[in-house]
Amino acid sequence: xxxxxxxxxxxxxxxxxxxxxxxxxxxxxxxxxxxxxxxxxxxxxxxxxxxxxxxxxxxxxxxxxxxxxxxxxxxxxxxxxxxxxxxxxxxxxxxxxxxxxxxxxxxxxxxxxxxxxxxxxxxxxxxxxxxxxx
Amino acid sequence: xxxxxxxxxxxxxxxxxxxxxxxxxxxxxxxxxxxxxxxxxxxxxxxxxxxxxxxxxxxxxxxxxxxxxxxxxxxxxxxxxxxxxxxxxxxxxxxxxxxxxxxxxxxxxxxxxxxxxxxxxxxxxxxxxxxxxxxxxxxxxxxxxxxxxxxxxxxxxxxxxxxxxxxxxxxxxxxxxxxxxxxxxxxxxxxxxxxxxxxxxxxxxxxxxxxxxxxxxxxxxxxxxxxxxxxxxxxxxxxxxxxxxxxxx
Numbered sequence: 330x331x332x333x334x335x336x337x338x339x340x341x342x343x344x345x346x347x348x349x350x351x352x353x354x355x356x357x358x359x360x361x362x363x364x365x366x367x368x369x370x371x372x373x374x375x376x377x378x379x380x381x382x383x384x385x386x387x388x389x390x391x392x393x394x395x396x397x398x399x400x401x402x403x404x405x406x407x408x409x410x411x412x413x414x415x416x417x418x419x420x421x422x423x424x425x426x427x428x429x430x431x432x433x434x435x436x437x438x439x440x441x442x443x444x445x446x447x448x449x450x451x452x453x454x455x456x457x458x459x460x461x462x463x
Numbered sequence: 464x465x466x467x468x469x470x471x472x473x474x475x476x477x478x479x480x481x482x483x484x485x486x487x488x489x490x491x492x493x494x495x496x497x498x499x500x501x502x503x504x505x506x507x508x509x510x511x512x513x514x515x516x517x518x519x520x521x522x523x524x525x526x527x528x529x530x531x532x533x534x535x536x537x538x539x540x541x542x543x544x545x546x547x548x549x550x551x552x553x554x555x556x557x558x559x560x561x562x563x564x565x566x567x568x569x570x571x572x573x574x575x576x577x578x579x580x581x582x583x584x585x586x587x588x589x590x591x592x593x594x595x596x597x598x599x600x601x602x603x604x605x606x607x608x609x610x611x612x613x614x615x616x617x618x619x620x621x622x623x624x625x626x627x628x629x630x631x632x633x634x635x636x637x638x639x640x641x642x643x644x645x646x647x648x649x650x651x652x653x654x655x656x657x658x659x660x661x662x663x664x665x666x667x668x669x670x671x672x673x674x675x676x677x678x679x680x681x682x683x684x685x686x687x688x689x690x691x692x693x694x695x696x697x698x699x700x701x702x703x704x705x706x707x708x709x710x711x712x
Contacts, residue, residue, distance in 0.1 A: 337650075344643050351636050358632065362625050371633070391650050399654045403646035406660070407639050410667060414635045417674050418628060426621060427614055428558070433625055 336458040345382040354440025361433040411448045535709035538583040555607035575702040592705035624680035634670035
């Protein structure tokens with residue numbers, strides 16, 4: 330039971346990390362395209378999420394609670410959406426454009442690489458939690 | 464020998480005396496002496512300006528040869544003697560392009576880049592390399608401008624594609640936020656919160672339509688890149704034909 334609660338804690342931290350990384354990556358991509366207002370909104374939301382995670386109230390709210398089976402569904406769907414996003418966004422041949430380095434292409438690669446790593450960790454934690462419950 | 468008569472000795476003395484004057488007069492036309500050698504000792508040449516006294520270390524400037532440009536002349540990228548590429552007057556860019564030469568307005572310099580580097584050639588203003596001859600769409604005048612147009616189209620298409628991709632990513636971020644909120648809510652309140660999946664699904668489907676638009680732009684981009692590759696191939700081909708056919712004078 331203790332292991333299950335610790336795993337829930339890590340899961341919620343990973344969820345926040347994915348949301349923040351996704352937002353920061355989108356903000357950087359928007360800024361690199363010259364879309365300052367869209368980038369600023371994404372940056373503010375990401376920073377607000379980071380502040381909420383660091384402040385810890387939401388995380389503490391969930392601490393000590395065992396994971397419900399129903400929660401596994403949205404967590405799994407997050408992984409599906411991230412992988413789909415990676416397939417759509419990742420283009421390794423777009424790092425240069427007309428002989429010059431293409432910054433938005435590089436940002437996309439870094440964003441997607443980070444997201445895939447975080448999602449792999451989320452799925453790993455979800456798997457451990459399911460095994461602990463089973 | 465002591466018995467020789469004084470008469471014979473006197474005749475020989477007279478003959479010697481006459482020959483001292485007669486021989487130079489007789490051989491003067493055939494045995495000449497160089498006048499400069501005669502005028503100066505030790506056979507040194509008399510200076511053109513005898514009163515000129517050169518200062519030590521002061522030399523007259525030696526004129527340098529001015530390179531002459533002519534049609535058919537060819538340069539490699541690292542050749543210091545080639546005319547400078549002037550970005551203010553050139554058409555195209557530093558990889559493919561041409562410019563009128565300020566040294567001679569009747570001449571143009573064309574250049575192209577391949578796997579070995581950038582190559583330059585001087586052509587006349589009426590050269591087929593420049594004008595394309597019977598096929599104007601094969602000359603540098605047309606192709607360099609066509610390449611510039613394709614570059615502009617590529618930049619626009621990339622902007623459009625990335626704008627759609629950015630929208631799609633934002634919508635997927637919304638979907639993940641909705642899923643995260645649903646997950647947390649389900650943690651706390653139970654399966655009722657799973658209605659949030661509908662919200663996430665809506666954002667996800669919206670993102671897919673933006674992905675479709677981005678894919679259309681990507682297809683246009685790939686077609687433009689093929690066109691660019693063709694135009695650059697034509698420029699390289701025209702240049703090489705020019706190397707073989709351009710008259711050298």
